[in-house]
Amino acid sequence: MKKLMTTDDLARDERFRRTPVPLDFLMAEEVTVEQVEETMLMLLGNDEMRQTLEQQSAGGGGPNIFRRVRPEEDDAPVFIKSQMHGIFMGEMQALEAAGRSAWDFTDDDELPWKFQFDMARQCWDETRHVETYSALLDHVGCDIGEFAENLFLFEFGCSDDPAERVVGVNRCLEGLALDVFNDTIRFGRSADDDTIWKSVDYVSADEVTHVRFGQVWSKALTADDPERRAKIVNFQRKVDRAFSLGGLRGAYDGANTEQFLPLAIEFRKLAGFTDQDIADVAGAAPKVKGRR
Ligand SMILES: [Fe+2]
Numbered sequence: 001m002k003k004l005m006t007t008d009d010l011a012r013d014e015r016f017r018r019t020p021v022p023l024d025f026l027m028a029e030e031v032t033v034e035q036v037e038e039t040m041l042m043l044l045g046n047d048e049m050r051q052t053l054e055q056q057s058a059g060g061g062g063p064n065i066f067r068r069v070r071p072e073e074d075d076a077p078v079f080i081k082s083q084m085h086g087i088f089m090g091e092m093q094a095l096e097a098a099g100r101s102a103w104d105f106t107d108d109d110e111l112p113w114k115f116q117f118d119m120a121r122q123c124w125d126e127t128r129h130v131e132t133y134s135a136l137l138d139h140v141g142c143d144i145g146e147f148a149e150n151l152f153l154f155e156f157g158c159s160d161d162p163a164e165r166v167v168g169v170n171r172c173l174e175g176l177a178l179d180v181f182n183d184t185i186r187f188g189r190s191a192d193d194d195t196i197w198k199s200v201d202y203v204s205a206d207e208v209t210h211v212r213f214g215q216v217w218s219k220a221l222t223a224d225d226p227e228r229r230a231k232i233v234n235f236q237r238k239v240d241r242a243f244s245l246g247g248l249r250g251a252y253d254g255a256n257t258e259q260f261l262p263l264a265i266e267f268r269k270l271a272g273f274t275d276q277d278i279a280d281v282a283g284a285a286p287k288v289k290g291r292r
């Protein structure tokens, strides 16, 4: 079986469409508000979503995608569909990335067997999550393929260094997933929708373990190699910056329910994040020019 696949090698059936990942934008140290909005529209949008955002713009001001949506709002159905679809695609890619990590490094004699064991355990979990989110898509009336897929997650799962893999996928991306899940649980609770909040809470328990794999393995694999450790920390900073979504994620304050996608402090602490780790993520955003 082939090792070290690229994103082009990922197979999908005819239901799926792809949108490119704007890596240059995501890694930039300085961005403009317009670039952030364009990118988010490209990543999240479909025709229904674009129409919703254009209607908002017609009322004055820019498209309001950086806010939390409440169940009683008119555009809540399209937002929750978009969110569920994005998570569903993320679960599939998490399964694929963990599967690759279990297989790609089997020739590396220095890599502990427990690493592959943890990645295999993760595959088992992610398979269950794909099933769960497939059912949640049915629950919110969304078809698979209704929104475009971006290969955001898998892109960071293609590194040839296992420590970078777990930093990119487990620590950074699944850390972001904890924030998104926390937000989805909050949405489900305020909508009185037990199916949503209980299912997502159940999946979150596994994700905490996966984020912990990232914390533990990135340190364990680099403990005796300061040069590799420095390279990994540098990579981590870049990925944290990419996942700040152009720095417009709000104040990262979990107590402030008005902000777009605050950090899920409680979940992240369960996954082994220290206060310093949380401060690093919160401070990772690029400089945003022209912020409204
Ligand atoms: Fe998952």
Ligand SMILES: [Fe+2]
Pocket: 094, 126, 174, 206, 207, 210
């Ligand atoms: Fe996961």
